[in-house]
Amino acid sequence: MRTYNAKLGDIEARWYIVDAQGLTLGRTASKIAMMLMGKNKPTYTPHVDTGDYVVVVNAEKIKLTGNKLQDKKYYRHSKWMGSLVETSAGELLQKDPTKLIQFAVKGMLPKSRLGTQMFSKLKVHAGPCPEHGYAAQKAEALEL
Secondary structure, eight states: OOOOOOOOOOOOOOOEEEEOTBBBHHHHHHHHHHHHHTTTSSSTTTSOOOEEEEEOOOGGGGGTTTTHHOOOEEEESSSSTTTEEEHHHHHHHOOOHHHHHHHHHTTTTOOOOOHHHHTTTTEEEESSSSSOOOOTTTTEEEEO
């Protein structure tokens, strides 16, 4: 018996829509990352992008448990002295809720060119977005 290695021509990427309303951020992000990497498929190959496309709607209604809205911090720095900017998860959820999900999922993907390619298959929308424009892809609803 031989080990199966997926080739680029053999991969069929499917589209899924995830409604994030009332879901917990970390648990949802880990399942989305698994879908983007393709670990839910029997044809998973670590060095090939075998994952699916994931569209997340209602990102503004995702929930964080405990005191994470105040205590969880996101940092960015421009590499100039004294320019460290600190943003709490609550502020980020009000300002741009799509970034909250993107940061969580991106941290769970590989840190390489392959991970960047996988991350590009994630589409996040803040509101319900009934006209999200993915009807041509025949996206399926995914229950997490």
